[in-house]
Amino acid sequence: MMIRYKNRHSIWLKTIILSVVCLFSLNAHLWSLSRICSPSRTALASQSIFNLSYAKRINIEIGLIIEMILKGFAGEPAYRSRININTKIDELYKEDKRFRKLLELTSNPRKTGDIIEFHLRTIRPFYKKQEFKIILKESHLEGVFDKQNCQIEKIKSLEKMYTDEDLWLIEYINKKNYELPSGEKTDLIRDSWKKAIADPRNPVIASILRLEKEGGISRRILKRLVDVLFGLSADVSEKLTASYHVSDIIKYMSRELLGENLSEFKRLIRDTDFNDIIPGPPLAVMETPDTDHKETLSELRKQYHALRKNHEEFIRSRNNFYFIYEEVSRTANAFLKKAIEALLPIVWKELGVPLDSDAVVYFREMKSFSSDVDAFYWGPKRLEVNIRISELLSMIGLKRDFFAAYLITEEVENKRIDFDIYHHFFNGEILEINNGSFKKFFAEHIEANANRDIMWQNVYPYLCRQLAVWNRTNPSLLPTDTRNFKKMLYRTATNIILGLCRKFDLPFGPRELGTLARLQKHLQPEEMRAILDTLALSSQERNLYQVITQRRWEDDVTDRVMSRIETIIACQGIADLNKKIQELGKKLEKIRGKYFGNPDFTETIYLPLFADERSRKGWQATAEIFKEIVKKNTNKRRKEFEREILENISLTGHLNVINIASEYLKDYPIDTIINSSLFPEEDLEANMKTWAYIIALNNTYGLDVNYIFESKNASYNHKTESMLLKQIEAISLLKQSDKDKIKARITNSRRPEAIKIHIMEVENLKKMHTIRQDTLPIAMSEGNTIDGIPLRDFVAANSIGLAQAACRKAQIEDSKKSNKEAPALTQVIKNVFPKLRSIYKRLLPKEIITEQTLLNMIHENPIVRKNVAISLALLPIIRLTINKLRNYHDRIQRLLRAA
Numbered sequence: 073m074m075i076r077y078k079n080r081h082s083i084w085l086k087t088i089i090l091s092v093v094c095l096f097s098l099n100a101h102l103w104s105l106s107r108i109c110s111p112s113r114t115a116l117a118s119q120s121i122f123n124l125s126y127a128k129r130i131n132i133e134i135g136l137i138i139e140m141i142l143k144g145f146a147g148e149p150a151y152r153s154r155i156n157i158n159t160k161i162d163e164l165y166k167e168d169k170r171f172r173k174l175l176e177l178t179s180n181p182r183k184t185g186d187i188i189e190f191h192l193r194t195i196r197p198f199y200k201k202q203e204f205k206i207i208l209k210e211s212h213l214e215g216v217f218d219k220q221n222c223q224i225e226k227i228k229s230l231e232k233m234y235t236d237e238d239l240w241l242i243e244y245i246n247k248k249n250y251e252l253p254s255g256e257k258t259d260l261i262r263d264s265w266k267k268a269i270a271d272p273r274n275p276v277i278a279s280i281l282r283l284e285k286e287g288g289i290s291r292r293i294l295k296r297l298v299d300v301l302f303g304l305s306a307d308v309s310e311k312l313t314a315s316y317h318v319s320d321i322i323k324y325m326s327r328e329l330l331g332e333n334l335s336e337f338k339r340l341i342r343d344t345d346f347n348d349i350i351p352g353p354p355l356a357v358m359e360t361p362d363t364d365h366k367e368t369l370s371e372l373r374k375q376y377h378a379l380r381k382n383h384e385e386f387i388r389s390r391n392n393f394y395f396i397y398e399e400v401s402r403t404a405n406a407f408l409k410k411a412i413e414a415l416l417p418i419v420w421k422e423l424g425v426p427l428d429s430d431a432v433v434y435f436r437e438m439k440s441f442s443s444d445v446d447a448f449y450w451g452p453k454r455l456e457v458n459i460r461i462s463e464l465l466s467m468i469g470l471k472r473d474f475f476a477a478y479l480i481t482e483e484v485e486n487k488r489i490d491f492d493i494y495h496h497f498f499n500g501e502i503l504e505i506n507n508g509s510f511k512k513f514f515a516e517h518i519e520a521n522a523n524r525d526i527m528w529q530n531v532y533p534y535l536c537r538q539l540a541v542w543n544r545t546n547p548s549l550l551p552t553d554t555r556n557f558k559k560m561l562y563r564t565a566t567n568i569i570l571g572l573c574r575k576f577d578l579p580f581g582p583r584e585l586g587t588l589a590r591l592q593k594h595l596q597p598e599e600m601r602a603i604l605d606t607l608a609l610s611s612q613e614r615n616l617y618q619v620i621t622q623r624r625w626e627d628d629v630t631d632r633v634m635s636r637i638e639t640i641i642a643c644q645g646i647a648d649l650n651k652k653i654q655e656l657g658k659k660l661e662k663i664r665g666k667y668f669g670n671p672d673f674t675e676t677i678y679l680p681l682f683a684d685e686r687s688r689k690g691w692q693a694t695a696e697i698f699k700e701i702v703k704k705n706t707n708k709r710r711k712e713f714e715r716e717i718l719e720n721i722s723l724t725g726h727l728n729v730i731n732i733a734s735e736y737l738k739d740y741p742i743d744t745i746i747n748s749s750l751f752p753e754e755d756l757e758a759n760m761k762t763w764a765y766i767i768a769l770n771n772t773y774g775l776d777v778n779y780i781f782e783s784k785n786a787s788y789n790h791k792t793e794s795m796l797l798k799q800i801e802a803i804s805l806l807k808q809s810d811k812d813k814i815k816a817r818i819t820n821s822r823r824p825e826a827i828k829i830h831i832m833e834v835e836n837l838k839k840m841h842t843i844r845q846d847t848l849p850i851a852m853s854e855g856n857t858i859d860g861i862p863l864r865d866f867v868a869a870n871s872i873g874l875a876q877a878a879c880r881k882a883q884i885e886d887s888k889k890s891n892k893e894a895p896a897l898t899q900v901i902k903n904v905f906p907k908l909r910s911i912y913k914r915l916l917p918k919e920i921i922t923e924q925t926l927l928n929m930i931h932e933n934p935i936v937r938k939n940v941a942i943s944l945a946l947l948p949i950i951r952l953t954i955n956k957l958r959n960y961h962d963r964i965q966r967l968l969r970a971a
Contacts, residue, residue, distance in 0.1 A: 238281055242269055244295055247804075248302050253712035260370055260467050261302065267309035275315035275622070276301065276308045279341045283322075287337045296330045297321065303702025307373065310380070310469035311622050312442035315341065317471060324475075328695035329702070349619060349636070351643040352389045358382055358399045367414045373468045379407055380469070387615045393644040397608040400615060404438035405501050408445060411468065412461070412503060419460045425452045432510045433503040434582060436496060439562070440614040442623075445472040446496065448480055450513055451505065455481075459697060463705075478697070479690040489522040491531055491570075498566060500582050514581060524574045535567040536671040539664060542657040549673065554653050555629040557617070561610035561653075564660060565603050571668055595663075602659035609652070616640055729907045733874035734773040736900055741776050741826035742877050748783035748792045749833060750852055750864055756795055759864065764799035764814075766870050768806060771814050775874070778819050778826070793818060827880050829873035831866075834945040843934045848876045851945035865946055868911050872946075875904045880930045901926055915946055 234242060245265050252258040268274040280297060283289040300321060301308060308314040319341045326334035383400050412433055420427055431451025445465055449457055462472040483493050497518060502510045540546040542554055542564065554560050573580040576594045579587055592600050616637045617629065638649045646652045751759045770777050783789035800814050828844065834851040843849055850869050882896040905923050912921045928940045
């Protein structure tokens with residue numbers, strides 16, 4: 073009976089244990105999610121939860137990350153606890169000698185349609201680095217994570233982006249970014265450069281490094297190039313726009329802007345990689361991004377970048393080439409028109425132009441994917457408005473051809489209307505402001521000063537030469553061929569249109585004047601079709617060339633490029649590209665013969681695209697204007713930067729505390745002990761940069777402060793000190809002798825006679841039964857870090873410690889005086905307390921700080937000092953997204969740097 077009972081008990085016990093194990097195995101990752109992501113908890117679940125196989129660990133971690141992202145989307149626009157979760161998961165693997173786990177999420181998870189994407193990178197010592205794309209359907213946002221709803225794809229891993237020799241450029245760009253003041257416009261510039269650095273194929277970074285390595289250009293010159301791009305407010309993250317900026321500067325304006333003629337190195341700028349693109353599915357009509365007069369620059373940039381992405385997908389789609397050309401051109405023109413409508417009032421307001429002024433804006437058709445903006449403005453303060461509009465468009469990602477805008481404006485003002493000027497106003501868009509009339513402007517300033525007969529005399533021989541080369545009847549007549557899509561295909565068609573408009577007395581002007589619609593009535597349908605197909609084909613060939621090569625120049629359209637163009641365009645209604653081009657050439661030649669008679673190959677003075685003395689003068693004038701823009705923006709941003717620093721100083725009062733404390737503490741020994749556990753490893757560099765400036769600042773004020781970093785982890789403590797020394801060396805404002813003096817302040821030994829300031833975590837302070845008699849503790853709280861990692865306000869800790877030390881020194885001196893002598897402590901508190909209260913008021917607004925509080929900070933009883941430090945533990949500065957934390961770090965360092 074006893075045996076039967078034991079067996080039954082054993083069976084039930086085994087059943088219960090087995091059930092628990094099964095339930096735990098099935099629900100481990102869901103249970104951990106609910107615990108980890110609960111707002112009431114600040115750390116991940118204990119490691120015992122993860123005693124599973126490696127594959128299951130990975131699955132759980134994916135669930136953790138997705139859950140964190142979902143919680144971020146539900147609240148803030150960015151997800152939360154990015155670095156915190158990385159650190160905790162790394163800790164879970166610390167004991168596992170086989171694996172090393174590193175999670176890197178994209179800083180801005182892309183959310184498009186019903187898909188959210190982010191990345192997971194796994195590193196194992198015996199496998200190559202792998203990178204995965206994890207796709208989660210939006211329909212599951214409200215539900216609990218289920219691996220069945222998560223698609224994981226392996227994607228191509230990135231090679232190491234920069235060598236050690238390249239880091240000087242990245243550091244210099246980061247320095248320039250750091251020195252930008254806060255503001256929407258400067259934030260756009262800063263964000264643009266950050267994206268450029270993160271993109272291994274960005275042409276600005278690649279070109280600068282190529283100029284150094286292959287061209288032998290000095291870093292001094294290349295740093296000037298970076299300065300100029302910052303000064304021009306260029307969006308360097310937009311590849312084609314960025315490469316266009318650099319190319320113009322190197323080819324045409326390097327002597328004026330960089331101090332050295334680098335025009336011979338333009339080939340290095342234009343030598344870019346090719347993209348392997350494949351035809352995409354047919355797409356419907358493109359939607360134009362909505363814009364209105366209240367759009368901000370950042371919103372306009374987002375919309376334009378989104379439009380460019382849609383353009384790229386459309387250009388390689390299986391739609392008909394003519395439809396692609398129409399849609400790309402239509403949506404680009406619509407966006408540009410609305411962008412100028414939004415920007416012009418901003419520019420007018422800045423320049424003091426009355427908002428009810430009359431003006432007209434005209435811009436040529438955005439013919440291809442990377443067309444620059446050929447905009448013409450006729451209204452108040454023409455030069456100033458042109459300059460400012462160019463800057464703002466550049467911030468959005470659009471490069472304006474300021475060279476052409478300057479030349480055309482000057483020619484119109486001087487009533488010199490030749491074919492180049494006349495052609496500029498063909499088939500573009502019109503924007504009339506208030507009572508501005510483009511028809512009136514065109515009649516008075518263009519038509520009244522244009523002689524179409526003389527123009528045609530110069531253009532017609534050139535047209536005949538173009539067609540002779542095109543149809544291979546005399547290829548030597550022009551140094552170009554049909555692979556120059558713009559100079560051959562597009563300009564041949566527009567030259568024919570000019571002649572036909574003259575012949576039939578039609579306006580050769582913007583789309584709103586109905587040039588092509590009126591011309592259609594005078595031509596046979598197949599003739600009009602040939603002209604329109606030529607315009608569309610030239611634009612689509614340029615589109616494909618630009619998407620494939622990631623550049624906009626057609627100087628080197630090789631067989632390799634043409635074969636790729638032919639492959640894509642074969643899916644877009646042109647089975648044989650060469651045959652189509654030959655057919656169009658013959659049809660255009662037939663049109664020329666029918667309407668203009670015999671060909672004329674005589675010499676002509678017509679030189680397209682300002683290829684004469686005007687070009688040299690135009691680029692020189694453009695360079696001078698760019699110099700003024702860079703100078704103006706640099707000075708303006710420096711003043712804004714200085715004003716921001718002054719605002720910080722007036723808000724925090726830190727320098728006032730240091731200034732007062734230095735009066736009492738000059739040459740008096742102080743040891744500041746800092747627990748290295750206060751520095752998260754992923755934020756170590758930024759924290760050490762802050763401490764480098766704090767130490768330099770204290771040294772500048774003549775304070776005798778040594779710094780001792782303590783940690784139970786000796787290797788991490790050594791890493792902390794090494795990083796600090798590196799950051800001290802990086803302070804460019806200091807002489808080497810000063811750097812050596814500051815480095816000497818980092819020590820491991822305490823001075824017996826020194827006042828001790830000990831900065832530590834509040835939890836560690838609570839565990840201490842007592843503190844040393846000569847120590848003034850400053851506690852720093854972990855805080856609720858669900859919204860991000862704790863960012864310690866070490867600047868405040870330094871100021872508070874010096875204020876306490878000044879009071880303590882006065883207290884020591886008073887203890888040595890006779891009763892008749894006036895106490896020094898009273899005067900010190902009177903001077904220090906208001907500044908200290910302002911710091912605490914910002915950090916702990918609910919705490920009431922009195923002079924007695926300050927006396928308790930230096931109380932003879934260590935228990936009193938300990939309790940005060942705990943009650944006034946400094947919370948993390950801010951608990952928001954990591955980007956905001958970084959910005960606050962930058963602000964702290966600017967304040968210290970200014971001092």
